[in-house]
Amino acid sequence: MKTLTFLSRYLPLLALLASMAGCSGYRIGAGPLSGVAGGPVPPTELITEQLINAEKALRAQRGSQSLAHLVVRKPPPYTIGNGDILSIVVWDHPELAGQGVAASATAAEVPGPGAPPAGFVVDHEGRVQFPFAGALTLAGLTEEQARALLTKRLAHYIAKPLVTLRVQAYRSKRVYIDGEVRLPGLQAINDIPMTLVEALNRAGGMLPSADQSRIVLERGDARYQVGLRGLVKRGINPGSILLAPGDVVRVHSRDESKVFVSGEVVTPKALTMHDGRLTLNEALGESGGISPLSGDARQVYVVRRAPEGTRVYQLDARRAGALAMAEAFELEPRDLIYVAASPLANWYRSVSMLFPGALTQVVTSSRP
Incomplete structure (x- = not known):
C-alpha cells in the first residue's frame, strides 16, 4: 500500500x-x-x-604555404658583417702582418677557450682599414670577394700580391634558441649554414619533454610553426630550412x-x-x-x-x-x-x- x-x-x-x-x-x-x-x-x-x-x-595547404619560402636547397656562402674579425695575410710581406687591433670580444662571442686573437675588425660602417689599401667596405661580401677586392687594391703597390683572407671570429650574425633544449641561448652564424637542424644540434638537442610538432620560428613580425615529423611526411628535409640573422626558435613543451x-x-x-x-x-x-x-x-x-x-x-x-x-x-x-x-x-x-x-x-x- x-x-x-x-x-x-x-x-x-x-x-x-x-x-x-x-x-x-x-x-x-x-x-x-x-x-x-x-x-x-x-x-x-x-x-x-x-x-x-x-x-x-x-592543413597540408596551410603548412606548405607558410614554409615554402623558408626552404633553401643550396645555402649561400657566408657574407662578412659588422663586428666580424678578419685574419689577413699578405705573403712575402711580413711588415703588413699584425696591423690589426685586438678585438674587445668576450668568450661567449668567440668560440673556443682563451682570449680572442688579434685581427682586423669590421667597424660599424662595414669597413676595414688596411695598409696601402686604405678603407675597404667588406660588409656584405664573401671571403672570396673580399680577398679579390683587397688584392686589386694592393696590386697598385705590390707586384702580384698573394693574399689570404678569412673570417677569424664570427660576431655579426646570431640566432636565438629557447624552450625545451639542453643549452638555450644565442648561436653565432658561421661559415657552416645555420639551418634549423644545425641550430637545434648546437643547442644540445631537444629534451624528452619537447614537442617536435610545435617548433615556432619567429622572424620579425612573422611566426611560423614547424613540425619536424610533418615536414618529413611531406618530403621536406628539415635541414633545408635556413635561419636568418635575428631569428628566434622556440621549442614548446608537450604539456602545452x-x-x-x-x-x-x-x-x-x-x-x-x-x-x-x-x-x-x-x-x-x-x-x-x-x-x-x-x-x-x-x-x-x-x-x-x-x-x-x-x-x-x-x-x-x-x-x-x-x-x-x-x-x-x-x-x-x-x-x-x-x-x-x-x-x-x-x-x-x-x-x-x-x-x-x-x-x-x-x-x-x-x-x-
Whole structure:
C-alpha cells in the first residue's frame, strides 16, 4: 500500500519530468552549447569523410604555404658583417702582418677557450682599414670577394700580391634558441649554414619533454610553426630550412599541447598529444571510452577554438564506419572533447535533484 500510495502521488510529476528531459536534452545537431545564454550558438558540423578530407587538405595547404619560402636547397656562402674579425695575410710581406687591433670580444662571442686573437675588425660602417689599401667596405661580401677586392687594391703597390683572407671570429650574425633544449641561448652564424637542424644540434638537442610538432620560428613580425615529423611526411628535409640573422626558435613543451576529454566518459582527463598527433578515437580510448551507463554515443562533440571563431564538430558513434572516421579525425592542441549524457541519464539526474532519494525509496518500497 505504501508503494502504491507513493507511486500514485509522484507518478504524474515523474512523467512530466521525463517528457521535459526528453525534450530539453541534447539533440542531434543542436551542439553541446545549446541553451547557453550570452551569445549565438556556433553551428555544429557533422564529422563525415568529406569533412575529414577537407580538414587534411586545408592543413597540408596551410603548412606548405607558410614554409615554402623558408626552404633553401643550396645555402649561400657566408657574407662578412659588422663586428666580424678578419685574419689577413699578405705573403712575402711580413711588415703588413699584425696591423690589426685586438678585438674587445668576450668568450661567449668567440668560440673556443682563451682570449680572442688579434685581427682586423669590421667597424660599424662595414669597413676595414688596411695598409696601402686604405678603407675597404667588406660588409656584405664573401671571403672570396673580399680577398679579390683587397688584392686589386694592393696590386697598385705590390707586384702580384698573394693574399689570404678569412673570417677569424664570427660576431655579426646570431640566432636565438629557447624552450625545451639542453643549452638555450644565442648561436653565432658561421661559415657552416645555420639551418634549423644545425641550430637545434648546437643547442644540445631537444629534451624528452619537447614537442617536435610545435617548433615556432619567429622572424620579425612573422611566426611560423614547424613540425619536424610533418615536414618529413611531406618530403621536406628539415635541414633545408635556413635561419636568418635575428631569428628566434622556440621549442614548446608537450604539456602545452593537451587535449581535454570531459562529459560522459569513464575517466575524464587531460591528454598529451604524441608529437602533435592525436585522433578522436585515441582520445576516447585513453579516457576509457564512452560511459555505458550514462553516455550518449550519438552526441560526441569536439569544440575547437579557431581563428575564425569557435567550431563544434559532432560524431554519431552509433553509425556504421564511425570508428574509422574517429580514427581519421585528427585533433589539435587545446581541443575539448565532450560526450553528452543520454536522455535517461538526464531524466534520472533531474529527478534526483528535485527529490533526493525518491527513486531509491521507490525501488526499496517495491521490493517484496
